[in-house]
Amino acid sequence: MTLRGRLRFWFRRLPVVTRLVLAVAVTMSLVLTGAACLVYWRVETALDQQLNDDLTTYGRSLDQAVRAGTELPPGPSGSLQQVLDTRGRIVSSSDAVRHRPLLTPAELAGVESGAMLRHDIGSLLPITSDTLRLRARQVTADGGTRIVVAAVRRGHRDEALRELLAQLGIASGLTLIAASYVGYRTARAALRPVERYRGGAATLAGGAQNLRLDVPADRDDEITRLGHTLNHMLDRLEASAERERRFVADASHELRTPLTLMRAEVDVALHRPRSAEELTETLRSVDAEVQRLIDLSNALLDLEELGSSGHLTRAPVRLADLVDTAVSPHRRTAERAGHGLHTDVDDTAVDVDARWLVPAIGNLVDNALRHGNGSVRVTAVVHDGRVRVRVTDDGPGFPPEFLPRAFDRFARAEASRTSKGSGLGLAFVHAVATAHGGTAHAENTGRGAVVTLELPS
Structure with missing residues (x-):
């Protein structure tokens, strides 16, 4: 792993507050460094401009005096001068540098070639003594060619820049500390609700019931929206857990009845010797209960597949053919029971999953x-891009107290508790409608019951 990769890995393992503070500190460091560099550059430029103006003025006055052969004029406070011949010998010099040439042989050669030299002696940091800025130029006089060197001391300029650096360093350091502290406090305050939510979630994971997060009602920011989202998720989790508990209880009840009957039939058959006819009757009874268990298991598997599958396999199919496929297996049953079974279907194509819709309509007919009582009517029409299937009967209808939970799993009206069925038929219909993006609705008409299945076509 590269150094950059190791740093990224290390940074990601830090707590969020630490990462935020580091990000603020790094950003502020860059901003303060840029600002300090700008201020230092502006001040240095102003000081250098003043120093160069003084040096240029002093150098020109020395050049004129050497050309005229007059006495060298005094310069600004702390200024120095030195006049050399072409061999580098000192002709005239200030007392402070009388025996020390200010130019090196290489610099002297450059000036003799006609170039004007500007050069600094000494450095800003570390601190050195006798820091100078000099200007050297070749001048032609009556006595021959001379090299005129004018120099001014940089002490005040360097001292001002060092003081500026110290002040910028102190100010930047204090600003960085203050910004980091403010960033830390802000991050802690911003993440405190998240930590509170995390504690609430941990309490929920520990088995707490009916837990809801304390979300302020007078705010609308990202954190409060997160709290509302988590509370909504908790509502759904609680509802899901309640449905699961009810499902397990109902399934246990529905499975217990056929198993108990089977056990009773077998116990009776084993209690004393039975004739062949009696054993055959017992086996038929056991077979019926086994088939009931198989039907119940298949219904549960179908519901689970509908709930867990991410999509349906839609395909164009004639609506008349689809309804006829669903209704045909029930026509003989209707004839034996003396019921009329009528269909009224639009002859048009719909885009649905016939694998699930056919048994759903069949469940409604069954x-x-x-x-x-009386006739059963199946109507199917397509309007505004939606297909509506209605199954109507002339019976007593649904008990009013049963309607709100008619599509729940194992929901059965009390009058039908002893009749054939598992209470999963309407739940299956509702699951098919939901999977298609539609709805299922049950109601009483005064003459019987009607169940409507509506979904996009």
Whole structure:
């Protein structure tokens, strides 16, 4: 792993507050460094401009005096001068540098070639003595060619810049500390609700019931929206857990009945010797209960597959053919029971999953034949891009208290508790409608019951 990769890995392992403070500190460091560099550059430029103006003025006055052969004029406070011949010998010099040439042989050669030299002696940091800025130029006089060197001391300029650096360093350091502290406090304050939510979630994971996060009602920011989202998720989790508990209880009840009957039939058969006819009757009874268990298991598996599958396999199919496929297996049952079974279907194509929609319509027809009286009517129409299937019977209808939970799993009206069925038919219909992006609705008409299945086509 590269150094950059190791740093990224290390940074990601830090707590969020630490990462935020580091990000603020790094950003502020860059900003303060840029600002300090700008201030230092502006001040240095102003000081250098003043120093160069003084040096240029002093150098020109020395050049004129050497050309005229007059006495060298005094310069600014702390200024120095030195006049050299072409061999580098000192002709005239200030007392402070009388025996020390200010130019090196290489610099002297450059000036003799006609170039004007500007050069600094000494450095800003570390601190050195006798820091100078000099200007050297070749001048032609009556006595021959001379090299005129004018120099001014940089002490005040360097001292001002060092003081500026110290002040910028102190100010930047204090600003960085203050910004980091403010960033830390801000991050802690911003993440405190998140930590509170995390504690609430941990309490929920520990088995707490009916837990809701304390979300302020007078705010609308990202954290409060997160709290509302988590509370909504908790509502759904609680509802899901309640449905699961109810499902397990109902499934246990529905499975217990056929198993108990089977056990009773077998116990009776084993209690004393039975004739062949009696044993055959017992086996038929056991077979019926086994088939009931198989039907119940298949219904549960179908519901689970519908709930867990991410999509349906839609395909164009004639609506008349689809309804006829669902209704045909029930026509003989309707004839034996003396019920009329009528269909009224639009002859048009719809885009649905026939694998699930056919048994859903079949369940509605089967319920109407078992619990209704008179005729059963199946209508299917397409309007505004939606297909509507209605199954109507002439029976007593649904008990009013049963309607709100008619599509729940194992929901059965009390009058039908002893009749054939598992209470999963309407739940299956509702699951098919939901998977298609549609709805299922049950109601009483005064003459019987009607169940409507509506979904996009």
